[in-house]
Amino acid sequence: MKLLVIGSGGREHAISKKLLASPLVSDVYCAPGNPGMSHDGIQLVGIEQRDHSGLIDFAMTQQIDWTFVGPEQPLVAGIVDDFEKAGLRVFGPNKACAQIEGSKEFAKELMVRHKIPTGDYQVFDQLAEAVAYVEMKGMPLVLKADGLAEGKGVIIPETEEEAILALGELLGGRFGDSSKRVVIEEFIVGEEFSLLAFVHQGRIYPLEIAQDHKRVFEGDTGLNTGGMGAYCPVPQIAAEMIETAIEKILRPTIAGLKADGYDYTGVLYAGLIATQDGPKVIEFNARMGDPETQVLLEHMTSDLAEVITGILGNQEVTITWDNAHVHLGVMVAAKGYPESYSKGVALPDLRESRQAVYYSGVDQVDGKLVSAGGRVFIMVGKGRTISEAQTAIYQALNQLNLDEFHYRKDIGFKGLK
Incomplete structure (x- = not known):
């Protein structure tokens, strides 16, 4: 097979390298990729991820068997819809389904509607109303830009004054249209973990859990980042907690999307927190996490190309892991x-x-x-x-x-x- 991966980061490097390791695969192209990837034999394609028509032309000319979309931006922009209209096979959610990451409000409404455990919240587009809510609720609270903000749109202020200042920045256009609306939600106490799954036509294939480190400095201090490291498996999260998360969060989310008219294909990432009352959702992403992908794919012993091909072909697949390490x-x-x-x-x-x-x-x-x-x-x-x-x-x-x-x-x- 000849495969195409869209994106340019470490996540796409890991996906491309894992796909190229398969005996089923002759060539892996990454668009636009980065120069470091070529050290692993990945072929770079000088087409930006926002150039849907250019990517479609490339996939058709090169007779790409299927495409894996890495980042959230092209997913939210509808690249999967465009590929499918052109008759191309692609692994990723369409524009409607990608709202689960593209809009925090959409995700929260979905969870409330289908009784998926998450924190209480309110959504605001006016500063005065948001400030009044913060003053009424008191700290701690979590502030989130409604739209995509490259992993930097979540703020956990330590004081009410910090919260009000951050709300002014968010609603004042810190992230452009992405923070025109702000979700203010309950601060949930517990241990965070990431549970990802491959999904197609209602079938769910959960991956091992991982734990990401978002804060920039040791001891989880400093500003939030896109992720400073990760590891898997996560021994302090009990097997029962993971099983509950699959049954009470992943399955109802995919079923809920289906009931609402959304047929999800691709990766569903659930950012979860283990609480005394069971797992709760902090966020959903419509793609693999970075840096979770890099450790998960090193930990995976299955052939990724075989797994995705099987899933897209509606076959039962089994994903195996290096349980010794x-x-x-x-x-x-x-x-x-x-x-x-x-x-x-x-x-x-x-x-x-x-x-x-x-x-x-x-x-x-x-x-x-x-x-x-x-x-x-x-x-x-x-x-x-x-x-x-x-x-x-x-x-x-x-x-x-x-x-x-x-x-x-x-x-x-x-x-x-």
Whole structure:
């Protein structure tokens, strides 16, 4: 098979590499990809993810068997609808289904309608009304831009004053149209985890759970980011909690979407929190997480190309995992991320690394990789325990000259308790 992956980050690097490892696959193209991917034999296609017609022309000319859409932006913009109209096979939700990520309000209304456990909330588009609600409810609360904000649209203020200031920024256009409306929701206490599933025509194939580290500094402090690292499995989340999440959240969500007229295909990502009352939904995404993808696909022993082909062909598939190991990934970011940061910083040569490396924010200058974004690359290692996996990855990182970069030194710390 010849396959196409749409996107340019570490998630798409991991998906492309996993697909190319299949004996069923001869070529994997990534559009637009990034220069670091070519180290793994992935073929870069200079077409931007927003250029739907260009991507369709490429897929038809190259006789692509099917396409995997990585990021949320093209999904919300309806790339799946456009591919399907052209008669092309594609794995991802259509525009209507992608609202589950594209609008926090849509997702919340869906959950209320179908009795899927989540926190209480209200939606506002006027600052005075939002401020009055915050003053009435008191802290803690969570503020969310309704639309897409590249993982930065969630704010957890520590004081009422911070909350009011953040609401002014959000409704004042901090994220453009994405924060024209703001969801204010209950702060739920518990341990977070990510539960992803492949979905097609009502069938659900859950993946192992992972735990992402959103805050920029050790001990989960500092600003929220797109993710500073992840690991799987997550030993402190009980098997019963995961099973409840599948039965009380994943299945009712897909059934609820179907009942409302939405036929979901692709990846459903449930960002969950384990509470004393069972799992509750923090957010839904319409695609794989980053950096969860990088550790999940290292942990997966199944042939990803075979799995997705089987799912699209309405066949029963079984997904298998490396139950002997923990996989743990540490994101290396530009200094200053998620606020202002420099670009163009030379990267160490990682081609001989014994750990898996997935690139995201990189460019190429004079044949060498340089930083081009906030999150630059993730390194994934493994061990029989979280502690062993940490030792492997941090020993490898400590041997590199990363003075101009930043990474957390405690990924996986909650699993050690």
